[in-house]
Amino acid sequence: MKISLPFIVALLTCTMFTNTSIMAQAIYEDERYVPETDPLVLEKLEKWQDLKFGLLMHWGPYSQWGIVESWSICPEEYGWCERKKGSNPDNYFAYKKEYENLRKTFNPVKFDPDKWAKAAKNAGMKYVVFTTKHHDGFSMFDTKYTDYKITDAQTPFSTHPKSNITKEIFTSFRNQDLWAGAYFSKPDWHMPAYWDPYYPPRDRNVNYEPESNPQKWQEYVDFTHNQILELLTDYGKVDILWLDGGWVAKKPNSAISSWYDRQLKNNETGYLKYRNINQDIKMDELVQKARVKQPGLIVVDRAVHGKNQNYLTPENRVPEKPLPYPWESCIIAGGGWSYAFNAKYMSGREAIHTLADIVAKGGNLLLNIAPSPEGEWDAGAYQLLNEIGTWMDVNGEGIYGTRAMAPYKFDNICVTSKPDGTIYLIYLVKEGQRTLPSEITFPDYKGSKNVKAKLLETNNRLKCSASEDVLTIKIPENLKEKLLKTNAFTIQLK
Structure with a gap:
């Protein structure tokens, strides 16, 4: 989650639109947004743009250490890759083993997804995106394709009646009439066909050359397809497939390459290894199979330009201007993406102003709240959502079902509009x-x-x-x- 190339969109200079069309062509760096052609997906995207407010949740065994999700086992020289926990953080291999053994103590017995779903609905949220699997490869669902999962016997929570966490979350939120979205990491740093144990991991990428090892790479492609199709088969209606790890793609496009070049100028050398490696997981084929399982499924192949990125996701920021295609800002509510002990949450005022700013520019807000190791939300999270919900009860009609309208924002006033010509001025x-x-x-x-x-x-x-x-x-x-x-x-x- 920490690296999200759609941040680039905040730097766009482009002509904005004021109608409800989601077919607009737009320059994204030197690439073009590729509009969807499937009529069911187009219809669903239009409905998604009406929802405006959703919940993102990062959760896994790493919450026990209160650290950034996954990234500390990635051997790159970045702040979020630092190893600060464990008994031997200076020994990478010992650290990785200890990190992966966190599953043996992960037992969130206070897990109550019904409580979360009710709080989200009362806040005015309309959809949830849950981390079914992050880059570390730990599956928060009962997958058949790996033992590194929440329902494995080595994980104490496996005996709990709600051990299949993803299914329980999707069910609870759907029961509150929220859409269900599955976050899924394309890279998997636990799977031997991605990080082959014969070689040390070198960076975030596959640690061998797929083109020289086609059989091994095909094993990984099959594994990825199988897990995603499993989620889309056995977990009820899924509305959004939210894929992370944009470096896992057929080939780096020019926008990604230019972004890498900027990192080089800033001495951010860790990104440069294997930047031209071909990590083709056959996304077109996967999406086709996925939509047989879930017709109209919205697919967000983050940071990979092309037809499988149905909407873009600026991360932890709000673009300066409206964007001429469907988009969503994912924003941390407090602490980090993953659980942080003693996290300080944004104020209700800040959240409401952020939501209004995003909606005035034609986007959605996906607000991240991270559960604790015990399976709870902090009191600060509930307080924040309650304050947002109280405001939305009165002002929600100026948020839901609206679209961007010039001048979008003037002074401290956000402007939204509805197809029937109604205009709303939201004074911050x-x-x-x-x-x-x-x-x-x-x-x-x-x-x-x-x-x-x-x-x-x-x-x-x-x-x-x-x-x-x-x-x-x-x-x-x-x-x-x-x-x-x-x-x-x-x-x-x-």
Whole structure:
């Protein structure tokens, strides 16, 4: 999760669109977004763009150490690859063995996915993406293709009635009417056909040359296909297949290569090993088989340009401008992607402002919350979601089912719109703000001069007047004190 090439999208300079089309061609570095052609997928993508708010969860045995997921067993020179836990972090092979033995003590007996699902629904979330397997290769589902999994006898939680964690999570969240999304890592640093034990691992990539060892590589391709198809066969309806590890691809495209070159200029040498290696896992074939199992499945082959990246995923940041294709920012709610002891969570204000900013630019927010080793969420996570949910109960109509509309954002006001012409102005109240203006001036207003304004917070009608492409909305003095106590308030124009 730590390396996500779609960060590049935040640097785009491009012409934005204001309609609901998901077919727009766009420059992504020097590559083009490839629009989907499957009508079922197009229909589902349009629905997904209406959802706006989802939950991401990184969870595995690594939570016991409170460390970054997977990356400490990757022999690269990056901060997130540092080995800080274990009895012998200076000995790579001893450390990796101890890391992998964390499964023998992983026993999250307080696991209660129904509680998580209810909290997510109350917060206004509409879909979940769960890490069924991260780069370390530990499967959080009852796979038939490896013993390195949550249901293996060596893992104490295997005797628990809810040991098949992925199935339990998907079931609980679907019961709350949320979509189910499966995060799945294409690289697997435990599987011998990816990191062959004959060779030491050299970096994040396969540690042998696939083209010189086609039989071994085919074993890995089959393993990957089998696990993914297993998830899409035995775990009910799956709406999103969210694939990570963009370096596992047929060949590095020019955007990826140029990104690598930038790392070289910044002395980030770890990325340069094997950058041109061909790690073709036959994605076109896999996606075709996947959609036989799950018609209309949205596939997100992150950081791999082409038709199998149905939407893009800027990571832990919000693009400066709207993007002319479906996209989603995945953002850490507190601590890190994986569980961190004594994590500090973002405030409700920060989360609400982030959501409004993303939605105004046409995207979705995927907010990450990491469960503890015992299978719980921190109290701070529940508090955050409760605050978001309270706000969404009043202002959600300005979030769900909307699309980007120029000017997108002006001053501290986000703009969203619906196909029926309704416009929403979401005023972001700053921390410590003491006053509100007596009127809001909406520039470049193109709507009806007979428009009516309503404050969703109180259901009050607001006086407004339109002239020469400017709409002026009055804020009554008797409402200002109440509005200043909110994180944000929404004005409906209809």
